[in-house]
Amino acid sequence: MKPRPFTYLRPDTVAEAAEALSEWKEAARVMAGGQTLIAMLNLRLVDCEAIVDISRVPELSAITRTKTHLEIGAAVTQNRVLSRPELAQEVPLLAKALPWVGHFQTRNKGTVCGSIAHADPSSELPLSLALLGGEVVLRSTRGTRVLKAAEFQRGLLSTAREPDELVTAVRFPLGAKGEGTGFREVARRHGDFAIVSLAARARADAIDLGIGGVADRPAVRTIPRADLSRLDDIVDALAAELGGFEDIHATARYRRDLVRRLARPVIDEALSCSA
Secondary structure (H helix, E strand, C coil): CCCCCCEEECCCCHHHHHHHHHHHHHHEEEECCCCCHHHHHHCCCCCCCEEEECCCCHHHCCEEECCCEEEEECCCEHHHHHCCCCHHHHCHHHHHHHHHCCCHHHHCCCEHHHHHHHCCCCCHHHHHHHHHCCEEEEEECCEEEEEEHHHHEEECCEECCCCCCEEEEEEEECCCCCCEEEEEEECCCCCCCCCEEEEEEECCCEEEEEEECCCCCCEEEEEEHHHHHHHHHHHHHHHHHHCCCCCCCCCHHHHHHHHHHHHHHHHHHHHHHCC
């Protein structure tokens, strides 16, 4: 199939992109890599009157490291971040999760911000951002606002982005000294959409456990280190709380069972990487 006719807009600046979204609002879709959007348009799963292509906006192509975080612009591809030599030291969890995102070919076009803006509950990057407590930067003609990951993703393919807003960057907190991270995922094939994915961060006094693919958005729970002796009971209760959903890939029961089976290995990995 082919998409319905639409107006193609390619702004040269963030201000021009914001103006276009201010004019078209709900009738427009933003495209950076297009790996998900084009397929959905072709299948008529989504419709739009205009596409705002931000892939060549210079302002959105930067990767900036500050004292507290790594800021990734909306036009930065996943492979560009993954090939960054310092990534494993800057944001260790991101270095572990990115190889699971799609395939090499799709990562050449797919963007980090695009994956987070799409808000698929089984996607690795929204899970990583949620676990680390990262931020999403939004821009419109009305100004700029910054939302925490937990505020941004509201549900299945649903975010707090307003129709006239553009995601300009995401911010991943830098790894702290002594912290360790772990990542595990089950999919039909490596690179396919995850059935369930888990991420963990070991801190001095607690473990942060993130779960994707079970609820309508990534779930993050903090487990005090003193409670690790009861880990199986804690994870069992958490899996039951999340419930899970049914689709052609897995039952809710299978998803809950994967959470129970993957939690200990991913936490052990995080602990082994911590000082």
